[in-house]
Amino acid sequence: MRLEPADAEDLAQRLLAESIPRRWAHVIAVAQKARCIARELGQDGDLLEATAWAHDVGYAPDLAITGFHPLDGARFLRELGAPPRIVALVAFHSSAWAEAQKFGVSEQLAEFDDERTLTRDLLWYCDMTTGPDGADLEFEDRMAEVRKRYGPDHYVTRALDAGMDERRAAVRRSREWLASVGLADQV
Ligand SMILES: [Fe+2]
Incomplete structure (x- = not known):
């Protein structure tokens, strides 16, 4: 099935x-x-x-099965019949692979493929420059915010460091592309 933006919005809202x-x-x-x-x-x-609408559905209390939101979200969307690219992008969003290793679910996440495209980088960019309440944040500030929110010993913080090079690279590629299409100051 297709998952149009408006359908994904309805789903996430629900x-x-x-x-x-x-x-x-x-x-x-x-x-x-x-x-x-x-x-x-x-x-x-x-x-x-x-x-982007669907990327965090795995946080929904009803869907939290493993407690690892990219995996719970991706499995839910796959079950729903969402397009495989959307499912996989959700599974791997914002360096989820590095987090999955710290969380002990990397085998399960390997059910999906990280497509490593511009579209994937841009999804990460949108997520990693937006704070937990929707405020606009610079990438480095967002990373500092996550570190503060979870504390130094939480797996998310440890995974943050494990995935940092990959995150930075995705943000850099996104910024280059955004500049090339005249969107550097828009998002
Ligand atoms: Fe997010």
């Missing part, structure tokens, strides 16, 4: 808006950035926006 409104505010802001970028992205534009 799962997140009431149960975890702060996360929902984050998702709205991430999707708004994705929509702005989508206009310049060509044929992957709708896919990027739909994935």
Whole structure:
């Protein structure tokens, strides 16, 4: 089945808006950035926006099975029949692979493939420059915010360091592309 941006928005709203409104505010802001970028992205534009709406559904209390939100979200979307690229982009978003190793679910995450494309980088960029309540943040500030929120011993913080080079590289490639299409100061 296709998952249009409006359908992904409805789905995410149903799962997140009431149960975890702060996360929902984050998702709205991430999707708004994705929509702005989508206009310049060509044929992957709708896919990027739909994935941005869906990327954090694994945080929904109803879906938390392993407790690792990229995996829980991706499995839920696969079950729903969402397009495999959206499923895999959700599974690997924002350096989830490095986190999965610290969390002990890398075997399960290997059910999916990280496509390593510009679209994937841009999804990471939108997520990693948006704070937990939807505020716009510079990438480095966002990383500092995560570190502070989870504390030094949490697996998320340790995974943050493990995935930092990959994250920085994705942000750098995204910024270069955004500059090349005149969006450097827009998102
Ligand atoms: Fe996110």
